[in-house]
Amino acid sequence: MTSEQALSISLGLQGPCVIARLTGDFDFGSAAEVRDRVTKALDLTQPPLLVIDMQAVSVCDSSGLSVLVYLHKAVTASGGRLLLSGLNGRCKHLFAITALDKFFDIRSTAELAIAELSEAAESPPFTD
Numbered sequence: 001m002t003s004e005q006a007l008s009i010s011l012g013l014q015g016p017c018v019i020a021r022l023t024g025d026f027d028f029g030s031a032a033e034v035r036d037r038v039t040k041a042l043d044l045t046q047p048p049l050l051v052i053d054m055q056a057v058s059v060c061d062s063s064g065l066s067v068l069v070y071l072h073k074a075v076t077a078s079g080g081r082l083l084l085s086g087l088n089g090r091c092k093h094l095f096a097i098t099a100l101d102k103f104f105d106i107r108s109t110a111e112l113a114i115a116e117l118s119e120a121a122e123s124p125p126f127t128d
Contacts, residue, residue, distance in 0.1 A: 005058050009034060011041050016121040017049045017114050018042060023056035026064035035067045039074060048080035049117040053110040055086025060094055072104065081105070081120070083113035 007030035010021040018041045026034065042048040050071065054060070068084070075082040084106045087095060095101040107113040 004029075006030070007034070007057075009037055011037060013044055014114050015118040016045055017051050017117050018044055019051050019053065019110065019114065021053040021056070021110070025059040026054070026057050026067075027059055027061040028063040031063035031067045034064070035070060038071055042075065042078070042080075045080075046078070048075045048078050048082075049121060050075050050080065050082045051085055051110055051113040051117065052082065053085045053113075054091055055088065055110070057088065057091055060091050065094070065098065065100060068100075068104070081117060083107055083117060085110040085113040 005024040007022060007024040007026055010019075010023070012019050018038075020034075020038050020041070022034065024030070038050070038052070042050065052068065052071070057064075072082050082105070084104050086109060087106060092101075095104070095106070107116065
């Protein structure tokens with residue numbers, strides 16, 4: 001028997017980055033709320049720079065993965081970047097068996113992801 005843990009979403013800005021910290025079960029019951037709330041938050045920065053911290057996610061199912069792919073497409077279509085952070089054992093295994101660990105840029109901690117995106121935002125574009 002499994003115990004379900006309702007998902008909580010903490011959204012904020014840190015430097016040029018939108019940070020979404022997820023806690024609990026990222027599944028069919030919570031996927032639409034994550035998609036809607038994070039999509040609205042993307043308007044806070046242009047181009048969107050998004051870190052999704054999954055360190056405290058206990059379960060992620062196909063609905064959660066679908067939302068992450070949707071958000072990745074939305075961010076990159078607007079010229080931005082999305083980094084995932086803090087994948088734990090179960091989530092890390094799920095990303096490996098679905099090959100999504102090759103699709104997403106994943107960092108071990110939210111702090112590393114934020115630092116990388118902040119540095120990239122401050123760098124001038126390369127020109128010849």
